[in-house]
């Protein structure tokens with residue numbers, strides 16, 4: 171069969187989680203919490219499963235959109251309109267797909283920074299767009315060279331993908347980064363797809379620099395969010411897209427043909443749950459403790475700890491341990507050491523010389539300690 175996407179393979183997350191299951195390994199590969207969501211949220215689902223089991227409105231249940239707008243407005247000090255700027259979708263993956271497809275036409279260029287989340291490139295290609303990859307460097311903390319970005323922008327540039335806190339590296343953007351970025355796109359027609367699914371997981375007192383905070387960026391951005399990371403419910407596949415009315419209008423045209431609408435009882439449950447700021451304000455310190463616990467095992471080991479400023483991922487450099495490729499090593503460690511990870515090279519168009527594995531520390535402390543203990547012995 172002549173594949174439409176010959177270069178696309180099964181995602182690394184599916185591969186590694188499957189291997190971890192087959193091998194009975196501790197699964198620090200695919201990013202999902204190793205613990206349940208709160209009893210309170212489970213109770214809300216049970217409650218709303220009665221009488222709320224038919225199609226939700228295409229744009230999302232109104233009280234849910236209002237709740238998302240209220241939460242976002244109070245957290246960032248902005249003023250989103252629930253009817254014209256908020257759309258409920260089935261996970262950030264759908265938000266990314268619909269945002270890219272509603273604005274990228276054949277021949278349009280879309281800039282992304284590598285390592286880039288694996289969905290971006292294939293979605294751009296499916297839309298007929300041309301992905302333009304800018305590699306970032308582990309030696310300078312994966313920070314962005316604004317001059318290089320300026321050189322990559324052409325009259326064909328339709329959109330730029332942004333992801334902070336960053337998967338897989340844990341790098342985050344600062345307000346100064348937003349300023350530098352804004353000065354490059356000002357006066358152009360470039361749109362921004364900002365993947366902010368880890369918005370509530372930032373460490374060491376940092377504040378998440380959302381594009382919503384920057385008027386120049388906000389007016390041209392699709393902000394893609396997910397409840398999966400914030401409330402430990404990756405299996406619910408509930409997310410949203412925030413965008414100014416002229417973009418939301420186009421976004422909804424796509425969304426109605428992708429899923430049309432998302433799970434009704436879950437929307438009612440979350441509408442209630444996200445009214446309480448305590449349900450997300452403690453998340454950064456909760457995960458910072460886990461990051462520090464995991465990292466503490468590698469002090470003085472042959473692993474080099476790369477800084478993780480946000481997300482629930484820790485990257486470790488194994489150059490002193492092995493010459494194997496990261497793909498080979500992650501498979502071998504899953505089979506022999508029974509600890510699964512994600513090789514970072516798969517997130518690059520042109521993989522660098524780096525030898526880095528990504529570990530998800532969204533796990534119970536006993537799992538973190540057992541995995542780290544095994545790894546640190548290498």
Ligand code: PMP
Nearest residue numbers: 261262263287337365396398409
């Ligand atoms: N973007 C990034 C950076 C992610 O890490 C993930 C999933 N972990 C997604 C998007 C997709 O989110 P969802 O599961 O809500 O589709």
Ligand code: GLN
Nearest residue numbers: 183184199200201202337
């Ligand atoms: N985003 C998750 C990760 O980075 C995986 C999501 C998925 O499997 N599609 O591990």
